[in-house]
Amino acid sequence: MGGKPSQISIHTSEKSADFINSTKKETDITSYNESIISESEEAEESANNPFLNEKFKEKYIRLYEDTRYECRSSLDANFKWTKQEQRRITWKLDLTVTLMACFFFVSLNMDRGNLAQAVSDNMLKDLKMTTNDYNTGNTIFYVCFLAAELPSQLISKRLGAD
Secondary structure, X not given: XXXXXXXXXXXXXXXXXXXXXXXXXXXXXXXXHHHHHHHHHHHHHHHHOHHHOHHHHHHHHHHHHHOOOOOHHHOOOOOOOOHHHHHHHHHHHHHHHHHHHHHHHHHHHHHHHHHHHXXXXXXXXXXXXXXXXXXXXXXXXXXXXXXXXXXXXXXXXXXXXX
């Protein structure tokens, strides 16, 4: 009877040793997986941020200074961001720019649409105009609009978007 308890305790200690070893293996695997994930995140981050490459960074900093790039004062080549931050800012910019562009195009086309509807409702007859007069007016408008587009873009480029 004295031999059985020692066998039980040996058997129990073997099970606990197996459990400890399996837990240690799982911990090792987890830490290995975490290191792989962090390495892949770093590789992905460097793919998204080309300025992490020193040669590339120095080349473009020099290029921005030599060409007097308009936003060179805002360049921070050491700035790092996460994938989540990039997604958030990209979404915010896309939403803002898209909504503004939609608003401007709707307002730009609103007068054209209203004028076309008015023409279809006998506006020319009410104003004692011919179709040629209306077409001449549209031609003058579009020529002036397109002629003003280039200088306005150049002024916008010169002043900057800020």
